[in-house]
Amino acid sequence: MSGVTRSLGVVLLALLVTLPAHAGAPATPAAEWLVEQVKMLAAPEMEGRASGTAGAERAALHIGAELQRAGLTPGGDGGTWQQAFTVATGIKLGEGNALRIVTPAARVLALGREFVPLTVSADGGWEGDVVFAGFGITAPDVGWDDYAGLDVRGRIVLVIEGEPRRADAAGPFRRPDAYHYGERSHKVINAREHGAAGVLLVAHPDRAGDALPALAGLGQPWSIFALAVSRAAADALLAPAGLTLAAAAAAVETAPAPKSFVVSGVRVALRVALVRERGRAMNVVGILPGRDARLRDETIVIGAHYDHLGRGGEGSLAPDALGAVHHGADDNASGVAALLGLARAFGAAGGAPRTLVFVAFAGEEMGLLGSTQYVRRPARPLDRTVLMVNLDMVGRLRDRTLYVGGVDGGSGLRELVSAQAGGLHLALRGDPFGPSDHTAFYAAGRPVLFLFTGAHADYHRPSDTWDRINGAGLAEVTAFAARVVDAAASTAAPPAYVRLAAPPSSVRGGYGPFFGVVPEFGERESGGVRVGDVRAGSPAESAGVRAGDVIVTFAGMTVTTLQDFSFALRSRRPGDRVDVTVRRDGAEHRFHAVLGERR
Numbered sequence: 001m002s003g004v005t006r007s008l009g010v011v012l013l014a015l016l017v018t019l020p021a022h023a024g025a026p027a028t029p030a031a032e033w034l035v036e037q038v039k040m041l042a043a044p045e046m047e048g049r050a051s052g053t054a055g056a057e058r059a060a061l062h063i064g065a066e067l068q069r070a071g072l073t074p075g076g077d078g079g080t081w082q083q084a085f086t087v088a089t090g091i092k093l094g095e096g097n098a099l100r101i102v103t104p105a106a107r108v109l110a111l112g113r114e115f116v117p118l119t120v121s122a123d124g125g126w127e128g129d130v131v132f133a134g135f136g137i138t139a140p141d142v143g144w145d146d147y148a149g150l151d152v153r154g155r156i157v158l159v160i161e162g163e164p165r166r167a168d169a170a171g172p173f174r175r176p177d178a179y180h181y182g183e184r185s186h187k188v189i190n191a192r193e194h195g196a197a198g199v200l201l202v203a204h205p206d207r208a209g210d211a212l213p214a215l216a217g218l219g220q221p222w223s224i225f226a227l228a229v230s231r232a233a234a235d236a237l238l239a240p241a242g243l244t245l246a247a248a249a250a251a252v253e254t255a256p257a258p259k260s261f262v263v264s265g266v267r268v269a270l271r272v273a274l275v276r277e278r279g280r281a282m283n284v285v286g287i288l289p290g291r292d293a294r295l296r297d298e299t300i301v302i303g304a305h306y307d308h309l310g311r312g313g314e315g316s317l318a319p320d321a322l323g324a325v326h327h328g329a330d331d332n333a334s335g336v337a338a339l340l341g342l343a344r345a346f347g348a349a350g351g352a353p354r355t356l357v358f359v360a361f362a363g364e365e366m367g368l369l370g371s372t373q374y375v376r377r378p379a380r381p382l383d384r385t386v387l388m389v390n391l392d393m394v395g396r397l398r399d400r401t402l403y404v405g406g407v408d409g410g411s412g413l414r415e416l417v418s419a420q421a422g423g424l425h426l427a428l429r430g431d432p433f434g435p436s437d438h439t440a441f442y443a444a445g446r447p448v449l450f451l452f453t454g455a456h457a458d459y460h461r462p463s464d465t466w467d468r469i470n471g472a473g474l475a476e477v478t479a480f481a482a483r484v485v486d487a488a489a490s491t492a493a494p495p496a497y498v499r500l501a502a503p504p505s506s507v508r509g510g511y512g513p514f515f516g517v518v519p520e521f522g523e524r525e526s527g528g529v530r531v532g533d534v535r536a537g538s539p540a541e542s543a544g545v546r547a548g549d550v551i552v553t554f555a556g557m558t559v560t561t562l563q564d565f566s567f568a569l570r571s572r573r574p575g576d577r578v579d580v581t582v583r584r585d586g587a588e589h590r591f592h593a594v595l596g597e598r599r
Contacts, residue, residue, distance in 0.1 A: 031472050081286065113230065289351060301388040305437055372520060387449065422480060
């Protein structure tokens, strides 16, 4: 922080802090009440609260009832508590899925035992020659390209999951910035970008078991046929070349260069039919009008997402627990319990000088969908929203340490927050960006705070249960949040939005390339990735990219989904010059950017 900024902060502190530690903040509920809320939201009958499911709807009804008991008024659609939007809820097999070997010897592969479509597959049918493409990796930064000298246009590529020499600590893909080459998304999109019509993924022959992946998740189609096949099916495809999968994999891993080849005479036909299900998700919104005639037109939003992962699948860190309820006690029944405790406290106190809006968001686990929906359709004008306070995973306080993000994204916030510490050890972080709902608000130009008690081994696993919550710690965090909200709601001059510069970067070495856009999440019918915000001083800003632009090409690649953009960015290096095409006000604009280094 510069000396000028620090001096300004001292002046603002005098305006922002009207009472030492804001002793007038309302009393928040006891630990027992807060833990009981967590217990109800994380109960088995809530089924993990996946957005668009009956369990999530039951949770939403409970939250709305608690806001009503706290004395709030509904802030959702048509005078209700709920602000609804549509989300993807599941995927299932349609009629006619098939994979068969056409030549040299006809054979029909068994659905569910020898092959299964992947959720990101295109629908339809194709017949083409088979090409063995090793691990399906193109990684110029480590000198590896399984597609070198290989023409796969219109063909079906057979690709091994993972990365070569995975057990070798000195292997080419063990660097932290090279792990992503082993991800399924890289293999599928890389095959598409090389012109393949389809990709068949098979488990590494050294992996224990040969179970096919479950058809689970909510991925958008990636404009290529994508299927998983068993090792026995892969052996059948490679047999005409005199190879087994194990032999082909060994050749790749021991050779100084990739060993890919057209499997002469082998041709397959496939058909994929997937049914993508949609459902209704809902934010739960309650309003507590301000009591000060001068300040009540300004709003503070207190938010916490109530959705979780349901019964596992996409996003779960326990892949073997598909079907088991992921209770989500800390993530994020704890944040919702704190939100309800704050609503109860401020409701009993008759409100605050500024209006308070309490929002329990859906769709956070799917990509900040609920908070993005609220920002587009706020219960009260967004330009009069002076602060958003986000509570996410606040139920595991350890060593009395609370992480508070975003304190440099609003004038005087660092000082205001520090003054309310009480007995907590505050780990203040200036950056207002992060993988939670406050990011949607900061990208829209609003100051934010993010409260978080830290990660743990139960994150995104069925073991995140209510009995592991630190009740006393949750009560302390809730009381701290009440002091912060009360202070921000009472000041004569509220925090003003500060647009922070991108982290320092260079074009030498580094941990992956940096462009500097904050994408909006969710599906787009017209394709492309919409830019929610552009980091100040970033390569994107220097190039001329603006918030609201829709990126349609990046570094020579057509961008349809966020995964496309991620692939295109990760395929470059810091210092590379890239072309970017955006759609803005109905017209396309082309820019040039020099990528920085991610820090």
